[in-house]
Amino acid sequence: MISKTKKAKVIAKTKLHDKDTGSSDVQVGILTERINQLADHLKVHKKDNSSRRGLLKMVSKRLSHLKYIKKSDTERHIASVKVSKSK
Template identity: 50%
Template sequence: MALDSAKKLEIIKQFGRGEGDTGSPEVQVALLTERIKYLTDHLKENKKDHSSRLGLLKLVGQRKRLLRYLKRKNYESYTKLISALGIRDK
């Protein structure tokens, strides 16, 4: 299930660099994190839902690539983002 638009707008306002910023890595990582949290809870209840598990793994990989890019380009923003989202650093 996709995020509802109100939650999505709230995340965009919180992590966006400016008004209407949806493409920055910070916003993309925050949106992916919310979807990952939702799918994780879903899979705790539905253990045999293998297609959702595959989707979760793809989302985690995409978030990992975006975080690696952000860490390389803007380390300060990276550290603020992972602390705000509660993501572990290697």
């Protein structure tokens, strides 16, 4: 689970306007943070298949958000990829 402070930092880094908490850019940032935490968990707990499934679902959801951003605005897509450090 991502802490409130980390979530607030991610939102501050990726928001499009002052009251933005749910745009695709913010969602990509939050999902990236959660994916990183879960990947670290799975390095220690290799047989935790429930968490592995959750990780795959999050990766898929992040990819969907990135595809949407790419379709709507390519400049935002490039910025989102740089922030999330993902492909």
